[in-house]
Amino acid sequence: MSPKKRRETDNLDQALAEVRRREKTYRERALKMYPRICARCGREFTGERLRELTVHHIDHDHENNPRDGSNWELLCLYCHENEHLRYLDAESYGPQPGGENKPVSTYKPFAGLEALLNQEEHSANDASDEST
Numbered sequence: 001m002s003p004k005k006r007r008e009t010d011n012l013d014q015a016l017a018e019v020r021r022r023e024k025t026y027r028e029r030a031l032k033m034y035p036r037i038c039a040r041c042g043r044e045f046t047g048e049r050l051r052e053l054t055v056h057h058i059d060h061d062h063e064n065n066p067r068d069g070s071n072w073e074l075l076c077l078y079c080h081e082n083e084h085l086r087y088l089d090a091e092s093y094g095p096q097p098g099g100e101n102k103p104v105s106t107y108k109p110f111a112g113l114e115a116l117l118n119q120e121e122h123s124a125n126d127a128s129d130e131s132t
Ligand SMILES: [Zn+2]
Pocket: 038, 039, 040, 041, 042, 043, 075, 076, 077, 078, 079, 080
């Protein structure tokens, strides 16, 4: 899927900048603390690819950043997304009597990041502008 429309690009940029700003503090610490290896698939990340290695919060609480790093786990983008999908699955399974649709607060810090990374790879060909 490669949507040509670029709606909400500004929002995405802003959200991403915010995520990066917040993440920066603990990401750098986590990277110093742990080997730069995805805890799930075991791939090693160096140089440019290091940006694909992300900090996962084991208890899924992004505010919980203990100094000893005990709530952090380094996961690559793909394993990180899988980890969150599993978590969401676990939450959404089971009957929901009364049909009450409580909005699930899903923190997906890297939902746009992967797309962005892909975009960067192809950006050389992407010079179209829809505005007139
Ligand atoms: Zn991985």
